[in-house]
Amino acid sequence: MSNAKVPRGFHEFQFRYLIVWCLAITADWLQGPYVYELYASYGWSKVDIAKLFVAGFGSSMLTGTFIGSVADAWGRKSCAILYCILYALACVTKHFNLYWILMLGRLLGGAATSLLFSTFECWMVGEHKRCGFPDELLRYMFGLMFFVQYLAAIGAGLLAQFAASSLPLTHLGASTWYGGPTTPFDVSLAFLLIAIPTISFLWQENYGDPGEGGCDGVVQIASSFKAGCQSLSSDWRVPLLGLVVAAFESSMYVFVFNWTPALDSASIAPPHGLIFSGFMMACMCGSSLFSLLDASVQPIKVLWPVCLAAAIALACVATSLWTGASEEWVFGGFLAFEACVGAYFPCVSTVKSQIVPEETRAGVYNVYRVPLNLCVVLLLLADLELQTSFTVCTCCSSSQRSRLR
Template structure:
């Protein structure tokens, strides 16, 4: 193994430890014991759910290949997973809002366990069913749990800022430490104990069952819109109207789709990018290094979210710019770095640059998740949260399906260039979201001061108060439209 990988892994480990141990009071948010108990319960469940997901990831392709399926058939199985997430995601999201988020989380466990069981069969149709079930599970994983957390947090009357603590810790543990441990456990089961490629799926099913037991015994139910006269179609329509009528929600959805689409494309492309000549690179060790970089990003995000400045809308522009530059490196190295001769299993100079760039991108991913969760908690309405979040995933799944279907049709540099453009577009949209957020925030402060002064003048006339409120509402609408025009013209 090249010394570069050891050096990167060791350096990232030390940096993460230093960041976590050197936090001051400014970097922490003081919370109550009741919230800490609530947060720890959620983190335990979320970590188990992510462990069930991470255990499967490295061995899905390998398992299908051991059953004798070729690249084309395996590609179709993967497309079925993302396709089912796209087709059924919004439906299950609406059901979660309507029938309850706790039930949706339990459903995730059951459906994913069934998906794991299908991996024991070498039959193509059974495996296809497993992929469909896995796609539905993924939609629930990335919507129902966050929706339950936000709703339960608000129901218990905790401070809004404390959500940032739960978000950053969830990503630090679930998308960082748990991912690394899951990779090591999977490697232990398959290679050390020789239990075969199905063993990680059995372990995942067991862990999901434990998590489901904790949910059933300790979680309470909450809903988006529990009204009996509002059906699934009405819930779906309400979510679509909310996205169409509120520019902030629409921008947030577009940003999420652009970033996550690029992220999932990167998952498929980093291996051929680092081993263009089929070099024998340490995939598991590189994956663990990427997860450490993601932990570094989530640790940085926890510090940023604990402060009032810079705002999340502001610093995410920088994150998207850096991530765009990171995925542009394959094109840069292809044109400006002279190819060198190296032995199989070695790493070229361009490979070193790409590896460090990809670690930077993974650090941006670590910042993205808790920051996006924070913005969703601010802008996405509670009554249709799961539905709207799965709306956001529809263009993402379409994009990934198209990429998978045409993965051999375009050079790898073209694919990375497309991802870089998408991330730059996300940066531009984040700029627009920041302008709107600042405009509304500034207007709210001025309006609050004005109404306070009005009260001090001693006016108790309800009719005057209503007329004043209507006037300020109209002024807000006009002000926002003017700001939108100026932003579109590049003035703001």
């Protein structure tokens, strides 16, 4: 991107958004490698762990039906701060080996992730449009946003590995523990506490509908939710894109639950943080490839080959598990799938920014997460074998190809 084409104030806008996004997403990535490992270390069975994951996705599904409307109506900056508070509380619960407290943590975390994957992006798009920056810079911004995300994720994986191995898991008393796989959650808590004042100082508030900023709270939410539903019915592309999001991303979240047991080895404990960093490096490569595409290439045309490649990668994983191939083959398939995920997110985000109306953006984005989380909950409750899970993931990734053609 040539500096001659960059409008005044764009670099400041980049800094204000990306520094906050980096803190917020790093806090999330720090937890990823050790969620399953922590529950397993506490002695919970795979079925019990699956129920905890279901609680998180179910919470995200239920809150997703209205929390985006809250963000549109009450302000996206305020909801970004709320994300930090909810996720910080979720981190604290990880120190207690009591199932109901761990369940509470998953419920808080599910609500927080609904905010993370809608509110922050909506603030960026809304601020971009408010400042009058050209649309071609929005595509560039999405590519940069996800590049920073995956770069932060690589660092988060390494930091989580270091933190988890710095202290052994130690019983403090009663049901309280510290060290081991709880430590990455403490580091995540620190990032969230730093993010709160950073958001307060760097961001200004924006809303889904500029005319609703001072209305009564309940009226705001009801109006925003109604407008979001109208957006789904007024343009056939909006719900169709939601089906694509649900199909692809449900396979991704089932992968999140299953990659740890899929790579477990009887001979050596896998370095979860390093493996996670490897996944994120693959994601960053995919994101970079999307950024290098010529601006004349329509993002909607890129989605189809990305989804096809992801389906092939998951098919290779499923085949390796069915045939009893070594963990190296499974890991290779995972890396290929993560590269597709890296290309998918900036691509689909650009498409969403073009199709979804600005005034109902956060509400529609969270409605998209309802069928997504429903798919994930049903798949986890089915308690499928690893081979079957990845076979189903392959079908999910490939099912939207006909919709994209």
